[in-house]
Amino acid sequence: MNVEYKIEAGTVLLDRTHQAVMFCRNVLLLSEIPGTLTIKIFKAIGGQDLLGDCTCDGIDAYEMRLWEQSLETIMHEMVHVMQYANYELELYLGDRAYWQGEMVFGFSYDTSPWEIEATRLESILVKNFLTFSA
Numbered sequence: 001m002n003v004e005y006k007i008e009a010g011t012v013l014l015d016r017t018h019q020a021v022m023f024c025r026n027v028l029l030l031s032e033i034p035g036t037l038t039i040k041i042f043k044a045i046g047g048q049d050l051l052g053d054c055t056c057d058g059i060d061a062y063e064m065r066l067w068e069q070s071l072e073t074i075m076h077e078m079v080h081v082m083q084y085a086n087y088e089l090e091l092y093l094g095d096r097a098y099w100q101g102e103m104v105f106g107f108s109y110d111t112s113p114w115e116i117e118a119t120r121l122e123s124i125l126v127k128n129f130l131t132f133s134a
């Protein structure tokens with residue numbers, strides 16, 4: 001997939017963010033997947049819990065929104081891009097989702113398997129990125 005950025009006025013794209021995105025695109029085998037990942041960089045909002053999120057149109061348009069550029073947040077959201085790209089995850093309105101072949105209902109952030117996977121993989125990706133880019 002291609003990667004493009006939209007940067008909110010008053011903020012910047014860090015070089016390291018782009019390197020981290022490209023690293024994940026490579027190791028998560030996303031390079032050859034058709035489509036475009038648009039990454040929107042926003043100014044941090046004080047007191048906001050949401051640091052990033054990721055959506056997909058169900059076809060080939062992926063969108064990541066970042067309110068900060070920590071490696072953990074970038075890697076975490078890239079795992080969600082992979083989950084969408086591999087047709088493992090679809091989120092629907094309300095508390096319905098499709099995950100690895102099954103409908104899931106009534107999940108919470110802490111218990112949903114895609115968040116557990118993203119949280120587990122984010123630290124592995126960060127560690128490997130820091131080793132690789134050292």
Ligand SMILES: [Zn+2]
Nearest residue numbers: 076080115118
């Ligand atoms: Zn997540």
